[in-house]
Amino acid sequence: MSEHLPILQVVVPLLAGPLCLLLRHRLLVRGLATAVPLACLTIAGLLLHRVQQVGAISYHIGGWAPPLGIEYRIDLANAYVMVIVSAIAAVVMPFLPGHMGSAMVRRREHLFYAIFLLALAGLLGISATGDMFNAFVFLEIASLASYSLVALGRHRRALVAAYSYLIIGTIGGTFFLLGIGLMYQMTGTLNMVDLAHRLPEPMSPGTPGSRTVLVAFAFLAVGLSIKLAVFPLHQWLPRAYAHAPSAVSAFLAATSTKVSYYLLVRVVFSLFGAAYVFDALKLDRLLLPLSIVAMFAGSTAAIFQTDLKRLLAYSSVAQIGYMTLGVSLASVTGLTGGLVHLFNHALMKGGLFLAAACYGMRLRSSRIADLAGAGRLMPWTTAAFVTGGLALIGVPGTAGFVSKWYLVLAALEQGRWLVAVLVVASSLLAVAYVWRVVEVAYFADRDAGAHPIKEVPPLLLVPTWILIGATVYFGLRTELTAGVAEAAAGVLWESLR
Amino acid sequence: MKQPRLLREEVILRVVSKALVPLILLFALYVQFHGDFGPGGGFQAGVIFAAGMILYGLIFGLANLQRVWPPRRVELGIGLGVMLYAGVGVATMVRGGRFLAYGALDPHHPVHGQHLGILLVELGVGITVASTLIAIFYALGRVPPEPRG
Numbered sequence: 079m080s081e082h083l084p085i086l087q088v089v090v091p092l093l094a095g096p097l098c099l100l101l102r103h104r105l106l107v108r109g110l111a112t113a114v115p116l117a118c119l120t121i122a123g124l125l126l127h128r129v130q131q132v133g134a135i136s137y138h139i140g141g142w143a144p145p146l147g148i149e150y151r152i153d154l155a156n157a158y159v160m161v162i163v164s165a166i167a168a169v170v171m172p173f174l175p176g177h178m179g180s181a182m183v184r185r186r187e188h189l190f191y192a193i194f195l196l197a198l199a200g201l202l203g204i205s206a207t208g209d210m211f212n213a214f215v216f217l218e219i220a221s222l223a224s225y226s227l228v229a230l231g232r233h234r235r236a237l238v239a240a241y242s243y244l245i246i247g248t249i250g251g252t253f254f255l256l257g258i259g260l261m262y263q264m265t266g267t268l269n270m271v272d273l274a275h276r277l278p279e280p281m282s283p284g285t286p287g288s289r290t291v292l293v294a295f296a297f298l299a300v301g302l303s304i305k306l307a308v309f310p311l312h313q314w315l316p317r318a319y320a321h322a323p324s325a326v327s328a329f330l331a332a333t334s335t336k337v338s339y340y341l342l343v344r345v346v347f348s349l350f351g352a353a354y355v356f357d358a359l360k361l362d363r364l365l366l367p368l369s370i371v372a373m374f375a376g377s378t379a380a381i382f383q384t385d386l387k388r389l390l391a392y393s394s395v396a397q398i399g400y401m402t403l404g405v406s407l408a409s410v411t412g413l414t415g416g417l418v419h420l421f422n423h424a425l426m427k428g429g430l431f432l433a434a435a436c437y438g439m440r441l442r443s444s445r446i447a448d449l450a451g452a453g454r455l456m457p458w459t460t461a462a463f464v465t466g467g468l469a470l471i472g473v474p475g476t477a478g479f480v481s482k483w484y485l486v487l488a489a490l491e492q493g494r495w496l497v498a499v500l501v502v503a504s505s506l507l508a509v510a511y512v513w514r515v516v517e518v519a520y521f522a523d524r525d526a527g528a529h530p531i532k533e534v535p536p537l538l539l540v541p542t543w544i545l546i547g548a549t550v551y552f553g554l555r556t557e558l559t560a561g562v563a564e565a566a567a568g569v570l571w572e573s574l575r
Numbered sequence: 576m577k578q579p580r581l582l583r584e585e586v587i588l589r590v591v592s593k594a595l596v597p598l599i600l601l602f603a604l605y606v607q608f609h610g611d612f613g614p615g616g617g618f619q620a621g622v623i624f625a626a627g628m629i630l631y632g633l634i635f636g637l638a639n640l641q642r643v644w645p646p647r648r649v650e651l652g653i654g655l656g657v658m659l660y661a662g663v664g665v666a667t668m669v670r671g672g673r674f675l676a677y678g679a680l681d682p683h684h685p686v687h688g689q690h691l692g693i694l695l696v697e698l699g700v701g702i703t704v705a706s707t708l709i710a711i712f713y714a715l716g717r718v719p720p721e722p723r724g
Contacts (some may be wrong), residue, residue, distance in 0.1 A: 085668075098654070139673065139675055141673040
């Protein structure tokens, strides 16, 4: 069976989703939905292990050889992403039943799990596939499932947030498809490896196809930037994360944008190549300022939020800025920084959103002002939030420090002192917004008239602390993440040629 | 003032649709199972099948349609079709081929296996597409629930 691992990675959640519809029984569905992400994590772990030993694995769907057939191609970069995605899905799972907003959702829980597993299948499919059109199909599966997950939020405003997410997300998906279509027009292939081989010919300046390839790249880059919420295209993100159920926010914040980042990096480095994107197009001149603006604008906006989930969402906009900064530095070290941050940010933002979910369960609100007294009454949750906050700031000993270290290193490598200083300076803004929460939670007294609160059950504390503990663990054992990320960056950088 | 009449009280609509619905369903089945020889396939067949059902629902009312296709059965259909598709893929893997390598379904006559595989996969597509479209029709025709929060 082990040669089938690449397809099992996607088919297991894809089959489990509709199976939820057939089972219907609450306990059976919950059991299935808990087991599947764990199975996915096992498969992803095995794949990562295998790829580290033997290099890229290719799986031919239907036995048709690429480039004609659809190929699933697992290398270090996407095995790394699939481990993150399935790990987060496994950890988030205990939160899903208890924390769903409306009674309508609780009555039809099996539908919710079906959608969640389809979202997981979509995200894993985008990562696993070596075929551009297949990637688009899975992007749509993941996106459509995410829209409906966001719509399940507690308040009616969740519907508006999901709707605006749907509109902007569909534009992003359409742009991506247009880019694929134009590339197909110029090369006659959809396979990523084959594209990497055939693109240089129409790409070279002066040939009649060079403009088409340029437009194709523009559509792909803008489409994926919308999905990734790169700075001026980020408007959908705070609304969607603020109104989605907290556990869904944790899952989406930790996986969805990460997979989009992987796909963007794959397109930029593996298909088009750094020489075209950075030397000929000079994308870094646009992306670098945008990333820095995102770091500052996102963090500044986060400082002024009154809602905890919205604060975390704006902080995500800033953190995505760090990841795209890694791309725009156009070096292996920079890309390593971006990929390390992809992993670390998934852990810390996932953990922080889960802590917000714990608060939401007891306080029945996500307003920061309502956190008063939570530091004393919910000590474990608040401690988790503080630790996650320290990681966001990038305090040494946490995972956030490792990513920023690599980014600063990459900036200094190119003598860009200003960029390095700005990375550090923007971290100070993170101190401000994390402190706002800490101040209310520890130093404000709870109103006498407010309803009593107590710590959440261990079933919810354990997953939160797994993620928060991991940010500390990977902050101390840096060779685990940085080692894999560095090798993955090397694989991506070499392109598929 | 004239009262607005129900569609089922319109003689022409009622008689014509009663005659058309079976033909539409038959045509859907033709498109479904002739799909491997001529134009057609599961998606188109599913849409045509659902169109026949939705026509019936528009003329004779949602309640009558739901007696034929209870919402729960429609929900099952959505899942069943996908399961059938992916199940064929799993079956090919169990029989030693790659995922969806239909030839593995019948090792002695790979061509027969290919026929069977594509037939089942397209049937899965047809079931899911028809069920999904009917489910969308039900969702639009439903009385909206009480507003949330």
